[in-house]
Amino acid sequence: xxxxxxxxxxxxxxxxxxxxxxxxxxxxxxxxxxxxxxxxxxxxxxxxxxxxxxxxxxxxxxxxxxxxxxxxxxxxxxxxxxxxxxxxxxxxxxxxxxxxxx
Amino acid sequence: xxxxxxxxxxxxxxxxxxxxxxxxxxxxxxxxxxxxxxxxxxxxxxxxxxxxxxxxxxxxxxxxxxxxxxxxxxxxxxxxxxxxxxxxxxxxxxxxxxxxxxxxxxxxxxxxxxxxxxxxxxxxxxxxxxxxxxxxxxxxxxxxxxxxxxxxxxxxxxxxxxxxxxxxxxxxxxxxxxxxxxxxxxxxxxxxxxxxxxxxxxxxxxxxxxxxxxxxxxxxxxxxxxxxxxxxxxxxxxxxxxxxxxxxxxxxxxxxxxxxxxxxxxxxxxxxxxxxxxxxxxxxxxxxxxxxxxxxxxxxxxxxxxxxxxxxxxxxxxxxxxxxxxxxxxxxxxxxxxxxxxxxxxxxxxxxxxxxxxxxxxxxxxxxxxxxxxxxxxxxxxxxxxxxxxxxxxxxxxxxxxxxxxxxxxxxxxxxxxxxxxxxxxxxxxxxxxxxxxxxxxxxxxxxxxxxxxxxxxxxxxxx
Numbered sequence: 001x002x003x004x005x006x007x008x009x010x011x012x013x014x015x016x017x018x019x020x021x022x023x024x025x026x027x028x029x030x031x032x033x034x035x036x037x038x039x040x041x042x043x044x045x046x047x048x049x050x051x052x053x054x055x056x057x058x059x060x061x062x063x064x065x066x067x068x069x070x071x072x073x074x075x076x077x078x079x080x081x082x083x084x085x086x087x088x089x090x091x092x093x094x095x096x097x098x099x100x101x102x
Numbered sequence: 103x104x105x106x107x108x109x110x111x112x113x114x115x116x117x118x119x120x121x122x123x124x125x126x127x128x129x130x131x132x133x134x135x136x137x138x139x140x141x142x143x144x145x146x147x148x149x150x151x152x153x154x155x156x157x158x159x160x161x162x163x164x165x166x167x168x169x170x171x172x173x174x175x176x177x178x179x180x181x182x183x184x185x186x187x188x189x190x191x192x193x194x195x196x197x198x199x200x201x202x203x204x205x206x207x208x209x210x211x212x213x214x215x216x217x218x219x220x221x222x223x224x225x226x227x228x229x230x231x232x233x234x235x236x237x238x239x240x241x242x243x244x245x246x247x248x249x250x251x252x253x254x255x256x257x258x259x260x261x262x263x264x265x266x267x268x269x270x271x272x273x274x275x276x277x278x279x280x281x282x283x284x285x286x287x288x289x290x291x292x293x294x295x296x297x298x299x300x301x302x303x304x305x306x307x308x309x310x311x312x313x314x315x316x317x318x319x320x321x322x323x324x325x326x327x328x329x330x331x332x333x334x335x336x337x338x339x340x341x342x343x344x345x346x347x348x349x350x351x352x353x354x355x356x357x358x359x360x361x362x363x364x365x366x367x368x369x370x371x372x373x374x375x376x377x378x379x380x381x382x383x384x385x386x387x388x389x390x391x392x393x394x395x396x397x398x399x400x401x402x403x404x405x406x407x408x409x410x411x412x413x414x415x416x417x418x419x420x421x422x423x424x425x426x427x428x429x430x431x432x433x434x435x436x437x438x439x440x441x442x443x444x445x446x447x448x449x450x451x452x453x454x455x456x457x458x459x460x461x462x463x464x465x466x467x468x469x470x471x472x473x474x475x476x477x478x479x480x481x482x483x484x485x486x487x488x489x490x491x492x493x494x495x496x497x498x499x500x501x502x503x504x505x506x507x508x509x510x511x512x513x514x515x516x517x518x519x520x521x522x523x524x525x526x527x528x529x530x531x532x533x534x535x536x537x538x539x540x541x542x543x544x545x546x547x548x549x550x551x552x553x554x555x556x557x558x559x560x561x562x563x564x565x566x
Binding site (some may be wrong): 005012013016019025026030038042053064067070071073076082085086088092094 | 146151169170175176182197198200201227329332335337346347354361455456469
């Protein structure tokens with residue numbers, strides 16, 4: 001009997017939860033704020049779905065009801081992607097070590 | 103592009119996201135980690151374009167909207183002050199939630215574009231995944247909007263509670279499950295819209311009873327929800343990158359909520375059910391406020407610190423409100439010139455989001471190896487000469503260790519009172535968020551400095 005592809009996706013999902021669990025526990029507490037902003041940025045990979053939705057219109061029809069939702073989702077996700085990664089970058093640039101020359 | 107190649111590329115982008123989080127294990131590797139994240143995102147977006155392969159006028163519009171959103175995001179990222187980071191993160195979470203809802207709606211209206219069947223005859227599994235993605239997304243959206251309004255001060259940070267609240271919430275949650283069930287049965291679009299509306303409502307209702315200082319838990323929780331919403335959509339789209347990311351973000355948010363709850367010695371449900379410290383606190387207040395308090399001015403504080411050999415600074419949310427982090431750093435610089443050892447002690451729930459204080463200190467150019475977590479530094483208070491408490495309150499309250507009656511009993515606190523002397527910068531004697539008096543105010547070795555945190559710090563620096 002063949003295995004439903006859903007089971008494979010479920011396996012990826014469950015294993016990723018465990019990967020996430022161990023990776024996040026190893027994040028140093030002082031970087032918890034950047035952790036939140038970067039997880040926010042990467043969860044905007046939902047833009048993948050938004051792009052598919054936006055380009056779903058049939059020939060000659062760029063704006064159908066379903067593609068309009070896609071375009072709106074693209075704007076929202078893009079704000080998050082750029083905003084999230086850049087603000088993380090900005091924060092991480094501030095973390096400096098004590099100068100050794102003392 | 104063939105489906106297998108794109109699946110592999112999505113997998114690679116998922117792995118890059120894991121590496122992005124992995125990088126955050128230390129500040130040195132973190133910047134590289136962020137870069138991995140960006141590369142992962144570029145791969146995912148490019149692969150999607152190539153897979154859809156629709157380079158007509160729609161494609162141009164996608165690029166335009168991408169640019170509009172990107173510009174707004176970049177503008178916000180550069181302009182936002184570091185003290186507003188909790189609001190920013192809450193706002194961003196709401197966008198992820200809403201995006202998930204929009205994608206789910208689009209997939210419901212036009213399932214053919216996603217290979218999910220025909221309108222009115224969508225595959226059962228896809229429908230369930232879609233419903234979960236939309237519901238969790240909607241909860242994330244409305245919950246984050248409320249959290250944002252509370253953090254921004256547009257809405258009062260006080261818990262809003264009413265009779266029958268928990269019953270109502272339970273009823274709504276139950277109705278979400280029932281709606282999902284009937285949606286799967288008859289695929290009616292009315293039910294789909296109703297499901298989304300009800301989910302918006304529950305997100306709103308869950309967050310309004312939660313007070314300001316519990317925001318670290320709320321933000322982490324919403325962070326987790328945004329991940330689960332993404333994962334739900336990932337299952338619908340059969341997209342590995344989304345599934346991996348959703349799982350990562352979901353578990354990351356859950357762990358942060360756990361750490362925050364532990365920092366307050368409260369169970370997750372206790373926080374979520376809300377209404378902290380509002381009930382049993384009226385009885386013994388009058389007697390306590392009669393007790394004598396020693397108060398001093400900047401001159402006294404400067405004198406104490408000048409004669410100290412080690413000083414520990416305890417920052418809290420008040421420092422963020424007063425924007426005092428730069429003034430504080432200047433004060434510390436002056437102290438260091440006088441060969442006084444200075445370190446910073448940070449309680450896990452100081453501020454309004456996990457790691458809030460660390461970011462502010464980093465912004466003020468405080469090296470991160472002078473900043474310590476509660477467990478690392480708590481034993482040092484006994485050997486320090488001066489503890490300088492700026493904007494923190496409940497996290498220093500010794501009552502948490504001594505009085506089993508207290509609502510914060512058992513919460514891990516910083517052992518500030520063990521220092522030879524304590525300088526406590528505060529505007530007034532009013533109790534902190536938990537609504538309880540801080541015993542520390544009345545200790546022999548405590549000197550209260552009643553003033554705005556920033557002004558007081560600047561005055562002390564002048565007097566040093």
